[in-house]
Amino acid sequence: MSAPRSATTLSSRHYGMDWLRIGAFGLLIFYHVGLVFSNWDYEFKSAHRYDWTAYPLLALNAWRLSLLFAISGYASAALLARSGGVVPFLRGRLSRLGIPLLFGIAIITSPQPWIWLTTSEGYRHGYLWFMVHDYYSFRNLDGINLPSWMHLWFVVYLLGYTLALGALTLLPARLKAAVRGGLARALAGKLLLPLGIGWIFLARSLPGGWADKHDLVSDLHAHAAYLPMFLFGVLLRGSEGIRLAIARQWKIAAMLAVIGYLVVAACEALFPGEAPIPDAWEVPLRLARAAQAWGAIIALFGVADLYWNRDGRWRATLAEASFPFYIIHQTLIFLIGYGLRPLRLPALAEFAILVAGTAVGSLAFYLGGRAVPPLRPVIGLGPRGKRKALIEPARLRG
Template structure:
């Protein structure tokens, strides 16, 4: 390796603190992203009394890659847990419990305020929350365009469970088949094709019907699965491939520059075409290419930065890494409920933004520390039943020692 390029910060078997910091940072940005949606002209379950077209530009800086990054991190972490598990069956049991229990708890207890706020603010629903919970939420139907009950933002956990089943199925393949799949993927991505192959794959996935608009319906979301499942499997490969890590170490700076160019292209497109203008198909392809470039290259750049600069311990890493999954479970409910309470007060937009961010942070901390302290609540919020003395870094995926779900 030439001295011009930084080698990965540690061997494949070592713990990777950089991935923890990357997940923590990605989730902090996710809170800001969801609060930003309240003030944007884009669809969201709750809207501020005032919306601003310019809010789209900071949102576009994150929109193309935030979810794909989290699936890649989850794949990396899942591969680490599977490698340490006593067997494939034990791994699967652990994943089903660590992700499935918070999912069911979230759908039954945490999520219900979200569709109620949505129905009340956007659909004219005039019943109280308690009435909604007792009479409407658990009726398994389409209620004025809103499916109840719902997993809302917990769709990420549902998809992660599904992709975990795919990983288990791959693990059950004959060893020679698994080796061939690994070697083929590694050969394709450990050289100069790392960037163009990733960009091309995302471009083709988002050419499928639905494009960049995920519907969060597990069985009818082909274009989303075409993007997110390979990203999850890329994370699995990255955990096991020194060659791909070295390729990222060589190319992350170029990837960062291309990601910025992709963002500029997407922003120019947003600025030139109004949301309600019908755009000729010929103008759609440059947008798709720019967005695919931004998406893949931002992820490669962030992996390179995490490996080069962030792979070190920090005072708050243990707590923050463990808190990510509980924060993810509760954060969107807090945003919608706080926003609902603020709406009649007509606060100044800056005040509204500050209260939403601070209230979500404080409420998420209370949810995490309260659930962590009460033993029976720990598995409900995605924590292990008993606390460990030391927090392992990203060697454990969303729902293990530390979880990084979001969106």
């Protein structure tokens, strides 16, 4: 493989990461709609269940959230550099993430536990009764903590990791430089792939494995995987060596991701659903999922840089819309799916309506909130006229 050409300056705009973020958030709609038709645990289910849905879900499950945390770390590093200090950086992030989180918990996610309780636990009260008497009761109702952040757990974790980044910036300059330099040197060479795979393997070897709890306090194994991903994104933005290593190795990473997925899919075929997995398969399967996860992330970073680092007519709008889409999409899936239940539609029609309805509803949520200045903060948007590319690193070529 030929050596990569020289990178441009750090001020170069990198639209590829914007496109990658847009795509990652867009996949969430298909992933969560897929869960509705799967036999995996999910808070809302269709009457149509199919074992085969496990295969496309397994193609995304190992890496989709880790990728989003890595991109978020990359973006956070760019914002920190532009903020003029850790205090304004944290103030801006707490506002941009915290306000929509509070609004989301108070209003947006509330239909989800009601639908969950109604369809799965025999809850007999209407939504308004639920809101008045139960949702703000701050108790556990049939296994659900109320009020609930539901899918907004990602924002909760991201806020926690942002605060951790702010704390790290307060460390002595020499210590920061030494740690950052050591990590950058280790990841800038042949250890890029084995170190990443090894870390994910160890993190997912902790009790809990790959089953995240979405509980900020007790989700140790998830934090062991996601916080390093976030910090990797932070490190990546300022390290030309790591960027060039990705440019050299992303094709190998892609092959590892495919091989890892094939092992995971084979295990699903041999031991489908809730069938127990033999002890002899445990370590190889965990290693395969780790290779799939890290390989996919490195490959996607490489592809985004090499092929997607160009602006487009809808890039800025779609990048801005990604967070509002995330905030509302799962609630829309629940509401649309619940409304479709009495119709007993064929599975394909139900799937199509769920995807299209969620996309259209998310777009309406974004456009409506964007147009009303007081609503912009509660859907995760900044003041008008401040849309920027998500990340601004140097471009790689390999």
